[in-house]
Amino acid sequence: MEFITESHYYRVMPFLLEGLVWTLLITVVGLIIGFILGAIFGFARLSHNKIIYGIATVYVEAVRGTPILAQILFIYFGLSDLTGINIDKISASIIAIAINAGAYIAEIVRGAVYSIDKGQMEAGRSVGLTRNQTMRYIIWPQAFRRMIPPLGNQFVISLKDTSLFSVIAVTELLYMGQQYYGSTFAAFEALTMVCLMYLLITVPTAVYLRRVERRLDV
Amino acid sequence: MISVKNLHKSFGDTEVLKGIEAEIAEKEVVCVIGPSGSGKSTFLRCLNLLEEITSGDVYIEGDNIADKKININEVRSRVGMVFQHFNLFPHRTVLENITLGPIKVKGMNKQEAEKVALPLLEKVGLSDKAHVYPESLSGGQKQRVAIARSLAMEPRIMLFDEPTSALDPELVGDVLEVMKDLAKEGMTMVVVTHEMGFAKEVGDRVLFMDEGIIMEEDTPDNIFDNPQNPRTQEFLSKVL
Numbered sequence: 355m356e357f358i359t360e361s362h363y364y365r366v367m368p369f370l371l372e373g374l375v376w377t378l379l380i381t382v383v384g385l386i387i388g389f390i391l392g393a394i395f396g397f398a399r400l401s402h403n404k405i406i407y408g409i410a411t412v413y414v415e416a417v418r419g420t421p422i423l424a425q426i427l428f429i430y431f432g433l434s435d436l437t438g439i440n441i442d443k444i445s446a447s448i449i450a451i452a453i454n455a456g457a458y459i460a461e462i463v464r465g466a467v468y469s470i471d472k473g474q475m476e477a478g479r480s481v482g483l484t485r486n487q488t489m490r491y492i493i494w495p496q497a498f499r500r501m502i503p504p505l506g507n508q509f510v511i512s513l514k515d516t517s518l519f520s521v522i523a524v525t526e527l528l529y530m531g532q533q534y535y536g537s538t539f540a541a542f543e544a545l546t547m548v549c550l551m552y553l554l555i556t557v558p559t560a561v562y563l564r565r566v567e568r569r570l571d572v
Numbered sequence: 573m574i575s576v577k578n579l580h581k582s583f584g585d586t587e588v589l590k591g592i593e594a595e596i597a598e599k600e601v602v603c604v605i606g607p608s609g610s611g612k613s614t615f616l617r618c619l620n621l622l623e624e625i626t627s628g629d630v631y632i633e634g635d636n637i638a639d640k641k642i643n644i645n646e647v648r649s650r651v652g653m654v655f656q657h658f659n660l661f662p663h664r665t666v667l668e669n670i671t672l673g674p675i676k677v678k679g680m681n682k683q684e685a686e687k688v689a690l691p692l693l694e695k696v697g698l699s700d701k702a703h704v705y706p707e708s709l710s711g712g713q714k715q716r717v718a719i720a721r722s723l724a725m726e727p728r729i730m731l732f733d734e735p736t737s738a739l740d741p742e743l744v745g746d747v748l749e750v751m752k753d754l755a756k757e758g759m760t761m762v763v764v765t766h767e768m769g770f771a772k773e774v775g776d777r778v779l780f781m782d783e784g785i786i787m788e789e790d791t792p793d794n795i796f797d798n799p800q801n802p803r804t805q806e807f808l809s810k811v812l
């Protein structure tokens with residue numbers, strides 16, 4: 355037993371588990387906010403109002419056209435430079451995930467709503483439902499189902515993106531691994547375990563999504 | 573009951589309806605026939621404002637629906653519409669498809685709405701399908717559910733846009749039976765159809781549309797046996 359508990363593979367684990375908790379927290383909270391942003395901007399992208407459409411389009415294109423690393427640095431250093439207000443690293447990370455994923459989710463929402471047959475809106479309207487009621491009771495539930503696979507995909511992407519926040523020393527998974535081998539020089543062992551921890555989350559997610567996709571297909 | 577005056581409809585620069593005049597009385601069954609692209613669907617869709625009216629007036633029970641101030645949701649609940657491709661709500665059971673309108677538009681509770689819906693399902697011969705999802709139904713069954721869904725709003729007028737043309741031939745009959753029953757009960761109906769047999773048997777009047785206007789209208793007997801307009805003659809010689 356001793357050779358296990360003495361090994362770096364084992365001794366790195368307390369660090370990595372702490373990092374994993376932060377990684378998951380940033381990802382989940384960031385994505386919840388990102389989903390709300392995505393729903394708002396996704397519908398805005400479907401709007402016939404040119405101003406609403408324009409604002410949403412600028413947001414989506416600005417986020418998708420810039421690297422997330424620049425975005426986190428912008429939020430953490432740039433904004434505090436501008437406003438003089440310092441936000442903590444975890445909040446900055448959550449905001450970065452929310453804004454970044456929000457733009458991609460907006461496109462997921464827009465695509466899913468757009469993919470619902472036009473006849474559904476017409477059928478809803480012709481039984482006397484308003485446009486909003488038809489959206490809410492008929493279009494949205496169908497669109498939401500189609501959004502599950504791409505949303506799961508976005509979860510995996512955002513989870514991996516949090517590793518970039520190591521540049522501002524957020525104590526997420528990768529950063530904690532780096533901390534460990536910084537003092538022990540056991541880079542191979544530490545990074546192997548870091549990758550395994552990511553896979554522990556991403557592989558089951560992918561398998562689950564594949565199943566959901568198959569069920570939605572038939 | 574329906575009065576159409578000089579109705580025009582354009583999509584962008586192309587004018588599809590070029591001045592439709594029509595009067596449809598209460599309890600009348602009017603069939604609309606004509607070549608593809610002549611504007612039949614567009615005409616029907618203007619009657620419940622699924623298409624915006626470019627100019628002209630359409631009176632539904634006295635209300636001018638071309639007037640922008642009209643409460644269109646209220647008008648639509650008086651005018652039922654049945655589509656070629658059924659447009660059932662796939663995420664809701666058959667029963668829920670039918671009760672949605674009464675619950676959300678008329679403010680009924682679930683029990684009240686089901687009390688309306690179940691007899692309608694029986695009427696279209698699908699009582700046993702109340703709790704299944706639309707995907708497990710045949711086309712003909714779907715269309716009968718769609719009819720029941722419209723009827724649940726107790727419309728005064730029913731519009732049908734080629735209700736049987738997406739169906740396998742052996743399923744057409746059941747849907748037409750339901751429509752015949754409705755006609756017998758005195759429902760005011762406007763039916764775009766390729767089913768000349770139905771038009772002959774059930775229709776009180778047939779409108780022949782071509783190039784965005786009503787070229788000829790008459791009783792089924794006169795239209796089919798003795799068409800006056802050369803375009804009508806040409807069309808009928810192709811389809812009969």
Ligand SMILES: Nc1ncnc2c1ncn2[C@@H]1O[C@H](COP(=O)(O)OP(=O)(O)OP(=O)(O)O)[C@@H](O)[C@H]1O
Binds near residue numbers: 613
């Ligand atoms: N949303 C639309 N935008 C542009 N053009 C349209 C639109 N809807 C219909 N049209 C055009 O209007 C014309 C009439 O179409 P409509 O669907 O009313 O014909 P129809 O008589 O119902 O034909 P069919 O028998 O094939 O159903 C067609 O040329 C069609 O291309």
Ligand SMILES: [Mg+2]
Binds near residue numbers: 613
């Ligand atoms: Mg048509």
